[in-house]
Amino acid sequence: MSTSEHSPLDRFHGVIPAGGTGTRLWPLSRAAAPKFLHDLTGSGSTLIRATFERLHPLSGKRIMVVTGKAHRRAVLRQLPELKDSNLVLESEPKDSGAAIGLAAAILYRRDPDTIMGSFAADQVIAPVEEFQAAVREAVYTAAEGYIVTIGIRPTHPSTGFGYIRAGEALSIASAPSAHSVIEFVEKPSVGVAREYLDSGKYSWNAGMFVAPVALMLKHLEANEPTLYAGLTEIAEAWDTRSRNEVARRVWPTLPKIAIDYAVAEPAAAAGDVAMIPGNFSWDDVGDFAAIGRLNPAMENSELTVMGEGARVFSENASGIVVSDTKRVIALIGIDDVVIVDTPDALLVTTKEHAQEVKKAVESLRASGDVDVL
Numbered sequence: 001m002s003t004s005e006h007s008p009l010d011r012f013h014g015v016i017p018a019g020g021t022g023t024r025l026w027p028l029s030r031a032a033a034p035k036f037l038h039d040l041t042g043s044g045s046t047l048i049r050a051t052f053e054r055l056h057p058l059s060g061k062r063i064m065v066v067t068g069k070a071h072r073r074a075v076l077r078q079l080p081e082l083k084d085s086n087l088v089l090e091s092e093p094k095d096s097g098a099a100i101g102l103a104a105a106i107l108y109r110r111d112p113d114t115i116m117g118s119f120a121a122d123q124v125i126a127p128v129e130e131f132q133a134a135v136r137e138a139v140y141t142a143a144e145g146y147i148v149t150i151g152i153r154p155t156h157p158s159t160g161f162g163y164i165r166a167g168e169a170l171s172i173a174s175a176p177s178a179h180s181v182i183e184f185v186e187k188p189s190v191g192v193a194r195e196y197l198d199s200g201k202y203s204w205n206a207g208m209f210v211a212p213v214a215l216m217l218k219h220l221e222a223n224e225p226t227l228y229a230g231l232t233e234i235a236e237a238w239d240t241r242s243r244n245e246v247a248r249r250v251w252p253t254l255p256k257i258a259i260d261y262a263v264a265e266p267a268a269a270a271g272d273v274a275m276i277p278g279n280f281s282w283d284d285v286g287d288f289a290a291i292g293r294l295n296p297a298m299e300n301s302e303l304t305v306m307g308e309g310a311r312v313f314s315e316n317a318s319g320i321v322v323s324d325t326k327r328v329i330a331l332i333g334i335d336d337v338v339i340v341d342t343p344d345a346l347l348v349t350t351k352e353h354a355q356e357v358k359k360a361v362e363s364l365r366a367s368g369d370v371d372v373l
Contacts, residue, residue, distance in 0.1 A: 008143035009136065011115045012210075014055035015103040018048055018067040018075065018121035019093055023361040024287040024354065027345035028322055031373055036121035037074050040285050042295045042306065047285070048121040049078050054128050055119065058135055064088060064107070065121075066099040085239060091251050097227060097262035098254045100209070101220050105235035108213040115142045117210040118259075123284050124294055130280035137175040137276045138210035144172055146274040147211040147219070147267045149181065151203025152282045157193035160286065162186055162205040162260070166275050181273040184265050203275065206282055209264065215272065219263045227262065230254045287354035288338040292320040303331070319351060345372045 018036050029035040036048040043050065048065075055063055066088040067075050076082060088102060100118050107114045117135060125131045138148040151164045167180035184205060188196065196202035209216075221228040230250045237246035267273050283290055295304045302318035310323035313330040319337035321329055327341060338354055340347040349357060364373060 008115060008139050009058065011111070011113050011143075012059050012139050013062040013064065013107055013114055013116050014059040015100065015107075015116050015118045016048065016051055016055070016063065016065045016121050017096060017099045017103075017118060018065055018071065019090070019096075019099060020122070023358045025285070025291075026357055026361045027342045027347055027372060028324070028340050032070060033074070034071070034122075035285060037071070037078065040291055040294065040306075041124055046078055047124065048075065051119060051121050051123065052079050052081075054125065054131055055117070055135075058132055058139075059117075064103050066090065066103055067121075068093065091248065094251065094254050095256040096207070096259040097220075097224065097257040098231065098251075100259045101216070101227060101231045101262070102234060104211075104213040104216045104220070105231045106238045108217055109235050109238065112214055114213045115139055115210065116213050116216070117208070119208055120206075120284070123206065123282060126281050128280075131278065134276045134278045134280070135210065137177060140174040141170070141172050141178045141274050141276065142210045142212055144170075145212070145215065145272070146170075146178075147209060147215055147264065147272055148178070148274045148276060149264065150206065150208040150210070150278045151275045152206050152278050154193075154197050154202065154204050157190055157197045158204065159187055159190055159193055163188065163193075163196055163202045164205050164275055165202055166277075170274055175276065177277055179275050179277075180271070181268045181275045183268055184260060203277060204282075205260070206278070206284070207260070208278075209259070215267075216263055219267045219270075219272070223266045224255065224257060224262045227255050227257065287357065288320055288322070288340070288349075289351040289354040291322070292338075292351060295320075 020034060025035050037046055039046050052063060064086040065075060065082060069089045069091055072089055104116055107116055134150050138150055141148045149164060163185040165182045165185060167182040170178040170180055172178045230253060234247050234250050237243050283294060292304050295306060303314045304320040305312050307323035311328045312321050315332045317331035318335050322340045323329060324342040329339060329341060336351045338349045338351055361373060
């Protein structure tokens with residue numbers, strides 16, 4: 001526990017990494033308007049706003065967002081409560097190790113007793129109360145000197161996620177479901193994923209981390225000293241007038257590495273990682289098939305239609321249509337289709353091939369058609 005008599009929750013700060021363009025959701029999600037800035041669930045709230053509102057009851061105003069410079073105005077429109085000192089802008093993407101590491105380094109400079117919780121801006125979670133209960137347990141567990149991950153109970157043998165192998169239950173007051181973590185496992189084959197599911201000992205790794213910032217930085221320094229040194233230099237200048245000059249000079253030199261490799265996996269090997277099982281539904285909205293799952297089809301139809309004022313006629317058709325135009329789209333006798341219509345790009349595929357949209361983006365980039373990316 002901290003020297004303070006207060007609850008560990010008083011030391012908790014939420015961190016929202018808002019990166020990635022969501023290339024499997026092109027042409028809806030693009031570099032200038034990534035998926036976290038969209039309402040992909042029909043709830044009336046964008047993904048980043050929903051993430052902020054899930055964390056606010058736990059951390060109050062103590063929320064930091066890490067995103068690209070290009071998204072500054074859009075993020076502030078979504079989150080007008082955010083203070084400038086808590087908006088961390090990347091001049092170029094450097095992966096989650098630098099993004100989450102910089103947040104930890106800045107928070108450590110402000111208060112070395114801080115416990116941070118990192119939750120990506122583009123996830124869909126329900127019910128919110130179950131998520132908040134898991135985060136509370138994670139904060140109490142972190143206060144005992146652990147990097148804590150929230151593991152998602154697998155619903156099917158997914159090959160698209162990494163897994164967490166849980167060990168013994170930990171006896172931590174206010175965190176009855178905390179377990180030690182034996183290891184993080186890379187994305188498995190279907191057969192191995194099925195074995196994981198049947199064993200009941202594995203959870204999906206959703207990349208949610210709650211940890212004392214001092215412990216995060218200790219492991220970062222041990223495993224990635226160059227990254228640690230650069231982030232420390234930026235953090236020391238962060239709340240001074242030289243913030244922009246130092247960040248502009250140091251950020252481009254930082255190595256690219258995921259936080260899992262830089263901190264979580266080596267910390268697990270050292271016995272410093274714990275897990276709280278998350279008893280809530282979780283979706284990272286990775287492709288258009290996911291949007292179909294998250295948005296019910298129209299009444300008397302098997303077609304999901306999204307988009308303000310979308311003009312869609314369908315007869316014996318199923319799938320999903322996302323329209324950002326006033327063009328009439330007519331579907332007749334076609335199943336499991338995915339159509340995304342924007343003013344300058346049209347995507348037509350099927351739910352089965354939704355994961356492959358990324359290939360179109362890569363091909364367009366290679367051919368120089370970057371105006372639509």
